[in-house]
Amino acid sequence: MNINNKPEDVVFQPATRISSIGVSEILKIGAKAQALKREGRPVIILGAGEPDFDTPDHIKEAAWKAMQAGQTKYTALDGTPELKAAIRDKFSRENGVDYALDEITVATGAKQILFNAMMATLDPGDEVIIPTPYWTSYSDIVQIAEANPVLIACNAEAGFRLQAAQLEAAITPKTRWVILNSPSNPSGAGYRAEDYRPLLDVLMKHPQVWLLVDDMYEHIVYDGFEFVTPAALEPRLKNRILTVNGVSKAYAMTGWRIGYAGGPRDLIKAMAVVQSQATSCPSSISQAASVAALNGPQDFLVERKASFQRRRDLVVAGLNAIDGLDCRVPEGAFYTFSGCAGVLGKTTPSGKRLETDTDFCAYLLEDANVAVVPGSAFGLSPFFRISYASAESELREALTRIADACARLA
Numbered sequence: 001m002n003i004n005n006k007p008e009d010v011v012f013q014p015a016t017r018i019s020s021i022g023v024s025e026i027l028k029i030g031a032k033a034q035a036l037k038r039e040g041r042p043v044i045i046l047g048a049g050e051p052d053f054d055t056p057d058h059i060k061e062a063a064w065k066a067m068q069a070g071q072t073k074y075t076a077l078d079g080t081p082e083l084k085a086a087i088r089d090k091f092s093r094e095n096g097v098d099y100a101l102d103e104i105t106v107a108t109g110a111k112q113i114l115f116n117a118m119m120a121t122l123d124p125g126d127e128v129i130i131p132t133p134y135w136t137s138y139s140d141i142v143q144i145a146e147a148n149p150v151l152i153a154c155n156a157e158a159g160f161r162l163q164a165a166q167l168e169a170a171i172t173p174k175t176r177w178v179i180l181n182s183p184s185n186p187s188g189a190g191y192r193a194e195d196y197r198p199l200l201d202v203l204m205k206h207p208q209v210w211l212l213v214d215d216m217y218e219h220i221v222y223d224g225f226e227f228v229t230p231a232a233l234e235p236r237l238k239n240r241i242l243t244v245n246g247v248s249k250a251y252a253m254t255g256w257r258i259g260y261a262g263g264p265r266d267l268i269k270a271m272a273v274v275q276s277q278a279t280s281c282p283s284s285i286s287q288a289a290s291v292a293a294l295n296g297p298q299d300f301l302v303e304r305k306a307s308f309q310r311r312r313d314l315v316v317a318g319l320n321a322i323d324g325l326d327c328r329v330p331e332g333a334f335y336t337f338s339g340c341a342g343v344l345g346k347t348t349p350s351g352k353r354l355e356t357d358t359d360f361c362a363y364l365l366e367d368a369n370v371a372v373v374p375g376s377a378f379g380l381s382p383f384f385r386i387s388y389a390s391a392e393s394e395l396r397e398a399l400t401r402i403a404d405a406c407a408r409l410a
């Protein structure tokens with residue numbers, strides 16, 4: 001018997017379900033930008049998917065009090081009764097949707113909510129419709145669940161929003177879910193009631209198709225945009241809608257890892273089965289903090305939104321002043337998704353021809369010390385995403401550098 005176990009004899013064999021999923025482009029660019037920074041290059045990174053504000057003090061205090069009160073043990077599997085009650089009240093107060101406590105689930109971030117939902121419902125060969133540009137985790141999670149993402153391009157002219165005819169054409173007997181995200185990461189596009197209506201009418205005709213809506217950026221909307229969620233707009237569909245939300249973006253709590261959802265009881269129960277073998281429960285301390293976030297004062301959200309809006313206006317105006325770039329005004333979130341078709345085909349000072357948005361972003365990083373993410377990472381080219389959750393001074397400097405870099409192209 002050969003009992004050799006030399007390093008060269010050991011071949012790591014990943015599971016098929018993850019073999020087609022690479023490390024995300026966003027992480028790769030982030031790692032490269034950080035490496036350049038460590039070398040001493042003055043890189044400005046506009047890639048972060050999190051608010052630059054701190055978690056408000058009253059929320060931190062609630063966490064501290066929970067620890068002092070001994071709330072440091074496992075909790076109920078998919079959320080404490082206190083947090084579920086706060087979520088029920090939030091859905092009712094802010095969204096006009098009534099969920100019972102057993103129609104609510106809490107997880108370690110909205111990402112885990114999505115993961116639980118897909119793992120609990122998808123079989124190999126099932127299809128999930130995802131409009132692009134999309135938050136990359138949607139398709140990766142669907143693939144980990146061994147189902148097939150069906151990506152539908154939604155261009156800038158359509159406001160980066162899925163159209164009813166596209167949805168109708170994409171539905172097959174294998175379609176299990178449609179995932180919609182408003183306001184969107186990466187495009188910032190928001191669906192108004194009149195944008196949702198034709199899509200919900202299509203879904204009414206296809207009872208096997210469920211709708212997952214990701215409302216993560218609901219509180220970060222501009223110019224009086226009226227946020228709506230489909231379960232409120234079409235109560236007849238509520239029994240096949242999963243309404244996903246979380247405290248990460250609204251309350252600047254990305255590191256606390258709490259996401260939640262409201263949905264039909266049977267789905268919520270099945271999601272708990274997945275969660276029970278993944279994490280047992282979300283962090284007890286973070287759940288206590290989230291109760292304070294949802295039940296506490298909400299006035300600071302307005303100030304923070306105004307601050308984001310100033311930065312959105314600065315970045316959109318700066319980008320549109322640059323020859324070759326074309327940026328739609330986003331309704332929400334803290335991202336711009338700008339077209340860069342006008343710079344493709346041009347040549348950099350070092351003689352490289354820019355063929356794709358990935359080339360353009362590599363050029364910006366190398367020559368202008370600005371890290372942004374190409375549209376290809378989000379399934380739609382030629383675009384690039386800027387996260388403007390950074391200081392205004394940094395944004396101004398980045399815009400100047402991008403403008404100079406574009407002016408140097410021939």
Ligand SMILES: Cc1ncc(COP(=O)(O)O)c(C=O)c1O
Pocket residue numbers: 049108109110111112135181184185214216246247248254257258259
């Ligand atoms: C659209 C969208 N949904 C969900 C999430 C995940 O949030 P969480 O921190 O709750 O996992 C993100 C985070 O970037 C996001 O952009």
